[in-house]
Amino acid sequence: MNQMPTPPLAARLRVVVIGGGVSGATVAWQLARMQVPASVTVVEPRAELGRGLAYSTNEPTHRINVPAHRMTIDPDNRADFVEWLAKAEATGKIKPDTDAPTASGDVFPRREVFGAYVADRLSPYLQSGAVRHIRARVSDIERLADGTLLLILSDESRIRADQLVLATGHPAPALPKVIAGLAGSRHLVADPYDPALLAGIDPHDRVLIMGAALTSADVIATLERQGFAGQITCISRHGLRSRGHGMVTQDCQVDFTQPPAGKVSDLLCRVRRAIAEDQARGQTWHAVLHRLRAQGQQIWTALDGDAQARLLRHLRTFWDVHRYRIAPQLEAVQIRLIETGHLDYVAGHLVLAIPRDGAVEVTWRVRGSESLRQRSFDRIIVTTGPAHGRCIDANPALAALARMGLISPDPLGMGIATVADCVALDAQGHESDRVLVAGPLARGHVGELVGAPECAAHACNLARDIAARCVGAVSLRALSDNISDHA
Incomplete structure (x- = not known):
């Protein structure tokens, strides 16, 4: 991981992450590892970062839905969680789970164990002060004259943000x-x-x-x-x-991105053909779904808004029950x-x-x-699932940003409107210079952004973008100060 020069404290940008689940915690972890010239603060009411709703449960039957070898917050080290798990069991940090291995050889640990892994990875940076965790909620947000954002917290404290990352995750289900x-x-x-x-x-x-x-x-x-x-x-x-999970003996080689499918019907025909070909070889549909998952973002962004809406309307349920196993x-x-x-x-x-x-x-x-x-x-x-369409109204921080016109709802009702690099769009459709979106709230633009592996990869890319912003801002401040000194 590349290290960046440490500027004077006054020149460092203040990056504040709202939400400390997997997405928010991974953004903070990546920024700390890169030694980004910024102060990094995560506002999260839970005692540990990395838990979120999914991984804060201590119910023993709640297990990760993806095999352990595909779960990690480090896209550059796919084996990170598996290696941590083996060491944690060997040292007694966690109890061995004899029910986790399956007949296929895959391992599905309890979800709280993955939460412990994320928290453990962040722990050194919290201890060193590279990441600060404030156990509170954001009650309101104000925009100051210089453009920075003032966050008013539930414990009555206030903090400023030069860059704000929204990682509030899945909103609670709405009562039918x-x-x-x-x-x-x-x-x-x-x-x-x-x-x-x-x-x-x-x-x-x-x-x-x-x-x-x-x-x-x-x-x-x-x-x-x-x-x-x-x-x-x-x-x-x-x-x-x-x-459930099926046995994949041969990876699907179909490229669903070439040529790009502009119509949902064309995409569906290609998927059905690929599944039929696999079935003729004695293989289930699972390999095709793995391929679709890997190419999900490219497939999604190749569709225009009408096609995306049509896909959600007609195929979302079928996709969800096969994709989220x-x-x-x-x-x-x-x-x-x-x-x-x-x-x-x-x-x-x-x-x-x-x-x-x-x-x-x-x-x-x-x-x-x-x-x-x-x-x-x-x-x-x-158990009707997150009410993504009401994510802004249900969250005081998001509602405050929307009142100021700094964010807007995604037109597909999937979260917050963003563009490339998950920069938030304001009420006029302009790219924000202050607000970025991490995790499921950005999936209207990204498409496939719900599972922990996808969220971690997305958070890593977002952290790199924030790092570039921080370096650029610090350089600009240094240049400005130098000009002022010689004026």
Whole structure:
């Protein structure tokens, strides 16, 4: 890692990262490693950086969804996490996990372990002061006369930022309107990651889970570990659940970027053809999905806005359940519960939820028809996924920036509008000289930016861009001071 000359403290830029999950922590880590001429501060209420929502859980059934050998915050060292994991187990820093290895030879550790890895990588820089962690939230932001940003924190302190990095991650799910009347009721679990709420579910309850993707799989695994013996029904628009990992014996060699697919239908035909060719060789669709994932950004940016919107409207659900796969341990739980009759999946749309006789009577419309189904449930758990379309309104820091016109929503409803290098666009469509976006909030421009490996690679590139900005700004300040001294 190249080291940069250290300028006088007064000449250093103040880089502030809002959000200390994987994306924010990786940006800070990369800047510290490069010895960028800047002070780096991360504002994150959690006790440790690198945890975020996904990796702060201590639920033993919650595992990373990607094999350990593909998880790292260092794109230049793909084996970094695996090497750290082996050393941490050997030295007793973490307990060996006999359930992590799978029959395929891949290892899927608990998510809290990956969080510990990221925190451990940052620890030396926090101790040295190269990175500062402020345990607070940003309550408001003001723009000062010189253009710098003043952040007002929940602990009533204030800090200034010359460069602001928004890494607030996934916003909380929005409560569907059909069940809004159940807010505050014992029947509703609006936060599926609140262990106390899940622990309060009776083993013989009738449970309805809204959503059938990754969070739903986490909830199902948690309930089974708790000894749940009741009935679970998962309802989603298509009735599709997240797929598992298949064995890839030969990499897909198809280049989906050449020629660029300008139409969604053309891209879909090429994908189907590649899968059919693999199936003829006795291989599943997984290799093609790996290839699509690797080329995701180039594929996405080759589509115009209308094509991107069409892809999201018609194919997003199918992409999500195949792209964001669950760990084999969680897939085994689902299969076991389905086979024993304790879990089923339905495709439909909720139209009514009425408390009645100590339960909730739920009515849904069956997908593809006008027929209605009705059933009573003791608990309804919301796992509908992040409400990216309301990320600005739901976050005081983002809302403040939007009020000042410094950021704007992504037109596809996926986060914040950005351009190349994930520079934020202001309300007039101009590139910001102060605000950059890291992680999932930038995926409207980037496309494939949800999984930890992609977020880490993106954070690394963003850190390099920030480093260049810092060096340029320091050089400009030095030149200005030199001219002033000789005037």
